[in-house]
Amino acid sequence: MVELLAQTGLNAIYAAAYMSLVAVGLVLVFGVLGVINFAHGELFMIGAYVVVAVFADFQMPYVLAAAAALVFVGAVGVLMERAMFAPLRENPLGGLVASIGFLLICQALVSVQFGVRMEHVPPVTQEVIVISEKVRLPVHRLTVILASIALLSSLWIFLRKSKFGWALRASSQDREAASLQGISISRISIIAMFIGGALAGIAGALTAPLISVNPHMGHSVIVAAFIVIIVGGVGSLEGAVVASIAYAFVHTVITTFWDGVIADIVGLALMLAVLIVKPTGLFGTADRA
């Protein structure tokens, strides 16, 4: 039983790691732009496909593929901001609808370019850290965990210590006040979309060798990410991380000891309970609710 619990814990830490990257990106975009980006799961998917193209097809180093995913998907995020969200800045509902359209376009483009079938991504490494006979941590899963910690720590430092980070946080708290202080909302929106896209892209790139890469893979990720950001508090980066960890542990434990379908139901029930008891989420504030 101890071994089973330990392995479950490792599985949950991995799930929390990549989920945090996705959820933090989604929260950042909502916080600054005020738009629910339904295409965020597709940014995750594009990140995975960059790995398919660069690492699997062109056989270039995986690290290069992951870096390319980060930059490329960040750039896609900027494109979304300029082409869709900026013209619709005063119409958040329009932004939401536009993101749904973008989601479908992304799926169609990837289907046309790569086909509709599951893509094969060769393993980056088959090394496994054997803690005991039944407690094992594949090195690539450890890489995902460490990379997530490093990226989220860097983001935290960036937001707390840099001028752009302060501007981002200020815009997230009150866009009008930030604008009156001379902060360019347009520029800050671009930065937020780049970071949000890059985080989703790198999450897709990191997990691509471990999951089935297909044009529709963003769906399940975005559903979980929405649960996480609602539980954590829409607009709260810390809340997104804490809720990701909580959701990953609850979901993994229930899947392991009971049933995966029940785990999904419990996840949704958790979100419902938070909405009833504390509509702003665990870390949210009333002005963002």
Add this chain to the structure above:
Amino acid sequence: MFANFIGKSQTRRKFLGSASAFAGLGTLSSALPGRALAQGEPIKIGFLAPLTGPVAGWGKPGLDGIQIWAEWINAAGGINIGGESHMFEFIPYDNEYDPSKARTGATKLIQEDGVKFIMMLGGDTWAGVQPVADRTGMLFSTLLNSDLGPETTTLLAPAESHPVYNVTGVDWLAENHPDLKTAVMCAQEDALGLPSVATYLAAFEAAGIEMLEDPILFDPAATDFAPIVTRMISGNPDIISLDTCYPDYVHPIMEQLFQQGYGGQVISCTLDFYGQIIEKTSVEFLEGLVFQFPDFDDPAMNQDFINFQNPNKFWDVYNERYPGQWGAVSWEYASIMDIWSAAAMEAGSVEPEDVLSTMLATGTGKHAFGDATWWGEDLFGVNHTLLGNWPVVRVEGGKARIKEFRSVPAWYEKHGEILKKHMRAYGQMPDQR
């Protein structure tokens, strides 16, 4: 749970079927056009299967295979119907494994394209299509005989008798590896997974293999299989059954089994694109895995009783065009067309009712894996499954090899009651769907 929500007298399939009928029949006012083919007019056949989404692995390879079949037949002048030659034209429609899209597709193929026969994967999508079939009398085929029931009068399972043939793999394993005593199983919770779960449970029970726990059912939207694998291997089972998991699930599950150090026997219905699994694990890890779908370059496919035409050549052409994409369904729709064409030529007609009656007339047919009988009355209430022998395939040295062709009806003769018991327990009998 959903069935409880919509009432005890309704099941999910019935609900979907009724809803689809309500939505679709209004637009389908005219019955099937019964116009005979004009001279030289191509025979249009519908291909209504998932070509995108997670189940595309059991649609697209079949479409690729059927195009090869059509090229060969058309190059030979087509088929002779009533003294005239006719070429084939296949019209695909992507149903995305969605019942409502399948219903729309069936309606479009019949009304707009004028097809004479529609091939489907079946499963969840059949619920959407059945009202259209009932209304028009169109002849459909499925790969899942678990779609069949007394009311499915124009639905046939001529190539794949999923999931009943899965018993042969377990039977072979029990006979050749009597040391394997315990098993666990996982499956996605849907119309492909559940009847297969019931079948594997019956096969394990008949073979005296103990299930360590109830089958682990997961949401088809699952992406991370580590928790499921952790649970499956926690009881040290001798056998892990992957049921009829989609390729998108089999690959990550196998990778997880490898990474979490499982060293026991694995049995699966399919092992599509297994070369990719070897690349993610190892040749040694896959050694001995038992599944049900052969490579057609297997020497055993050249035996006299095999009815599939030129299996080795079909394999070569397929792999030349679609390297690494051979899967469970690559040959199946071509096999169905062999059976349909033979019946159409004999009937001298391509009309659904003529082909159907000719096909079933003798009670026997030429299945790809040997002569077979139209079977299923006892289990599904209708003899619309062409059932005979099915291959047991084992991975040896990184290559799938047929170990034996086993008789499915012979197994059912002995253990049919066990299968019915488990089918009923999982709500898969015709009166429960």
